Amino acid sequence: MRIALTYNLRLSDSEEEAEFDTQETVNTLAGAIERLGHRLERFEVSGPASRTVARLEAYSPDLIFNTAEGRRGRFREAFYPALFDELGFAYTGSDAYALALTLDKQLTKLILSKHGIRTPGWQYVEKLSELTAENLRFPVIVKPNFEGSSKGITQDSVAETLEQVREKVAKALEKYPAGVLVEEYISGRDLTVPFLAAVDNDFDGVLAPVEYVIDPEASQGRKYAIYDYELKTRREKAVSVRAPANIPAKMSEDVRKMAQKILQVLDCRDLGRLDFRVSDAGVPYFLEINALPSLEPGAGIYAAAELEGLHLDGVINSIIQSAGKRHKIRDNKSRQGRPARKSGPLRVGFSFNVKRVKPSATAETVQEDSEAEYDSPNTLQAIREAIASWGHEVIDLEATAELPTVLSSTPLDVVFNIAEGFKGRNRESQVPAMLELLDIPYTGSDPATLSLALDKALAKKIVRQAGILTPNFQLMVTGKERLNKEFTTFPLIVKPVAEGSSKGVVTKSVCYSEAELRDVVKEIAGKYQQPALIEEYIGGREFTVGLLGERRPRVLPPMEIVFLDKAEKNPVYSFQHKLDWTDRIRYDAPAKIEPALLEKLRTAARNSFMALGCRDVARIDFRMDDKGRIYFIECNPLPGLTPGWSDLVLIAQGAGMDYRTLIGEIMAPAIRRYKEREARRAQTEHPSGTATPPLNKVVQRIEEQTAQANAAAPAENTPAPRPELKS
Missing domain, CATH: 3.30.470.20 (ATP-grasp fold, B domain)
Incomplete structure (x- = not known):
């Protein structure tokens, strides 16, 4: 598929560019898309929109992978999807309406409150004279209404008296004149719930809640436990992601169901991130939704996706799959139906079992080791990146019950096998045995040795x-x-x-x-x-x-x-x-x-x-x-x-x-075996030992013989004899 990656590149540490993508993030996304076998072109969209339009029309992508935030205004996130719609291009993520709606925190809360979603009390303020705070419980937190990435949120954002609220709102409006939100501060901790529409689970793609854990040293001197702008940007190393969040199973289920309903009401597509605050009493409150969430390495969406068995490339692939299905894109260059390559980069199948259950043990006994031999999404990601670094296309082959069907319908040149199988003392030989049945070369020992060892x-x-x-x-x-x-x-x-x-x-x-x-x-x-x-x-x-x-x-x-x-x-x-x-x-x-x-x-x-x-x-x-x-x-x-x-x-x-x-x-010996197999096939097809000549040489010979025949033609109107083509 021809994919355009649209983004705003972060060139400084200024707050204005806080939501933009770093070069590392852009490289990570581009690398994943290319490893998935797509043709990619990068589009930094911060310049004139006319330039972006001209480049997109010239490239004519099948799909736009969009992370562009836009530069200014209350509808900045909606600008590019609206443009893509106008140009008739398919793209990932929510449409302009959903992005405009979700960037407006108070409008989002207003709509969701009509559907019974619990949120902290709030008041939206565009002018200081509008501030009343009569029905709000103190303390309250003052935040920009149209910003993400914790922009404008600091320890000083929390107010405990009406006088403090007026002072903080006045300062906030000077910096964010589009409007601020005065919201009841819930004492507790933050949860983040990522969303990937293509993930097939019981919650329509809503992943398990994760939480951000702040280093105790970084928490010293901080009165309020909030994930503010300083922690998100300047002290990000002091924050780690815990997946899943350390909450009771019932609370996790309730939060996911709430997130499921929110996504349906707001019509968010492909991916997203929902933020909740769990009070000290264990009551979850919806705070905000980001329909254009960060995909930077280490983001919570990857940690939650690991629990579903997805590595980084799997996350990116799920976004592309969801958008492709929604836009009814048929990839003419899909793997199915393509003949195996005879030269150049290879299509390398990557067979594995993914670890979804984290192993654990005490000093004396094993508590959980059912998937100890399986590989974590991080390990799988490292292997596929290493394979791709040699110039090959990598095709995931998770060793599930569907693998025989997938193998029989997916042309492959060679398979890099680390699959452990399911059960029995022959389990490690299951995948190699299937590959031998289909005559697909693979890495590692054969079924007999794997069973024996x-x-x-x-x-x-x-x-x-x-x-x-x-x-x-x-x-x-x-x-x-x-x-x-x-x-x-x-x-x-x-x-x-x-x-x-x-x-x-x-x-x-x-x-x-x-x-x-x-x-x-x-x-x-x-x-x-x-x-x-x-x-x-x-x-x-x-x-x-x-x-x-x-x-x-x-x-x-x-x-x-x-x-x-x-x-x-x-x-x-x-x-x-x-x-x-x-x-x-x-x-x-x-x-x-x-x-x-x-x-x-x-x-x-x-x-x-x-x-x-x-x-x-x-x-x-x-x-x-x-x-x-x-x-x-x-x-x-x-x-x-x-x-x-x-x-x-x-x-x-x-x-x-x-x-x-x-x-x-x-991988090298398996590639050698692949080449030997191709040589045997060529010998079988042409037992005389003469291999089929390349197509361009066949065409050249036809043209030469035709030219010779035409030169020998007896007269202008007399048809030349057909040249005899020799194999």
């Missing part, structure tokens, strides 16, 4: 046959089975047999008696619905090794996980460590080890990789006993790729490899 017991059997040491191990299904004879001494360690990301591995996984062990086995078998793996506890140093490549994998320098808590008698790299490793462990990447040990680890890692049939990427974990012997613990052929956090990423950093390069290294 996920089952820790089977993986140990295979690497043992390759001559690599593993701890002695045994499987238990109920906890009542006889303990193997080789387990003569404790401690032993118990873990789920087919889980990753240290799921089920906690402090109490290290057992010091048979009774303790059987209790843990029962707990694991019940919680994870799979056998428990019992193995010797190897009490020495812990290492993890990353490998990249295929037949001759590159072994990256090992990383050591150093346990810092000396009170832990027999430490394990547990689920708790992965949630919060501060002050508990240290990552040495590369590990500080002597050459002999380095060579042992490299050899064991390479041999394990080859024995299990790994491909493209893997991370293999080892423990060393007090005699210096290296033991294989497990292999992860689908390792985490969270920037600055996942083990493989830290290993790569220690080897001097940045994140973009790491993603490129993983």
Whole structure:
């Protein structure tokens, strides 16, 4: 699709430009739109409208992605949508009417109050002589009626007496002569409720409430808990977004239903943001709505969208999808129906499972780890940006039940796969198996290796046959089975047999008696619905090794996980460590080890990789006993790729490899396999070995042969013989 991005660029820190987009925001939006496969042109609209009109008509976009705020007047946000309507261009966001209405705070409140929406009491004032404040409860807050981004709101905006109100209104009218709002100040805290119309949820696209948390140090000396202009612009680093807001579930539901009704009454489209104030008594009040909300990185809309499984590009795509559906735009260059590319940038499918449930654990037990192996929207965003940075178009493929249909109808060149699947010990192989069925090249190991490596017991059997040491191990299904004879001494360690990301591995996984062990086995078998793996506890140093490549994998320098808590008698790299490793462990990447040990680890890692049939990427974990012997613990052929956090990423950093390069290294073998597949197809189509010539050369040959035939024609009116075209 041809998309025009219209915006006002912020060139100064003046309050006049507070609602404009920074260059960072513009670049972020432009990058996301281009990564989604659209052709983009940027339109900074602060100059003469005639120039904008001329450029838009020349470019003739399919859709305008609009963030332009306008420069002046009570209808400034409505100006550009009204212009787009007049020119006949489709655009994102609400129309001119809704934008003019929502910029007028008092008119919005007036309309909503007729529909039973609870708002603080208010009075709109254009002239000081109009101020009465008779029916208002003090304290009150004085704010500009036609401004956003907390413009004109400071700690000094709150008045506690009528005399203070008159003084503050007089000052405010000097600066904002269009009118001010005198509103009852609700003691409590602020909530923001974002809206994305394309999100399919129970609230018609209204997302979960989020709240802005102010650093306690920044709150010192501030009498009123308000998110004012200073915090929003000059001290933005003192404010963080909490998603979801820390409120009861019933209140969250009530606020979302209220927001749903407000959006319907005001006819807001595609996206928006609604601000509420929750009183100390727990009563929510509507404050205002922004139908043209900020899309700057870190905005609350992204935090709320993460709870729905959307990363940044997903948010932008949802806005485009909503506007496209509303304007009935049919993208002639949509992915469906296009043939696979033979050269140039590739269409890279990106298969994943998105983490919507945040994992948690206490010191002894796991509270929530159902989606621990899935990837957060932030990680997904980082990966897709890295793929796109190599010049490829990225196509999201969330591994849901609809994926088979999506794959069969979406032409793809190659797939970057990090999907974990749904359930069972073969879950990691589900997506690769589908891709093999459809003959689509993909990154990473094949289904056999993924199934084998996920089952820790089977993986140990295979690497043992390759001559690599593993701890002695045994499987238990109920906890009542006889303990193997080789387990003569404790401690032993118990873990789920087919889980990753240290799921089920906690402090109490290290057992010091048979009774303790059987209790843990029962707990694991019940919680994870799979056998428990019992193995010797190897009490020495812990290492993890990353490998990249295929037949001759590159072994990256090992990383050591150093346990810092000396009170832990027999430490394990547990689920708790992965949630919060501060002050508990240290990552040495590369590990500080002597050459002999380095060579042992490299050899064991390479041999394990080859024995299990790994491909493209893997991370293999080892423990060393007090005699210096290296033991294989497990292999992860689908390792985490969270920037600055996942083990493989830290290993790569220690080897001097940045994140973009790491993603490129993983992708490179799959692209080679794609090219080999294309060569085989060409050979099958042209068994003589002569590939189909490019179209422009065919045309050139036709023209040459036609010219030769015409030159040899016997007479002007005698038709020339048809040239024989050779393949």
